[in-house]
Amino acid sequence: MPTNMDGVYFTYIEEPWCKKVDIWENEIPISGKEAESLPRVFPFGDYNIKELLKDI
Numbered sequence: 001m002p003t004n005m006d007g008v009y010f011t012y013i014e015e016p017w018c019k020k021v022d023i024w025e026n027e028i029p030i031s032g033k034e035a036e037s038l039p040r041v042f043p044f045g046d047y048n049i050k051e052l053l054k055d056i
Contacts, residue, residue, distance in 0.1 A: 011038040 009020040011030070018035035019027045030038075 009038055010041040011035045012041045 005023050009022055009028075011018060011020050011034075013019075013032075013035060018030050018032050020030050020034070020038055021027050021041060
């Protein structure tokens with residue numbers, strides 16, 4: 001499992017703005033084009049997130 005999570009971002013769209021968020025919930029405004037390149041945030045629990053990170 002990775003130990004360095006810098007540079008891991010997810011996106012959510014809060015009309016009319018797009019934002020990316022890191023695992024510490026820091027939000028950064030981004031363009032719609034950049035938002036399309038990032039995975040969407042879903043309300044997963046700890047288990048789900050760990051399972052997703054196994055493949056990184």
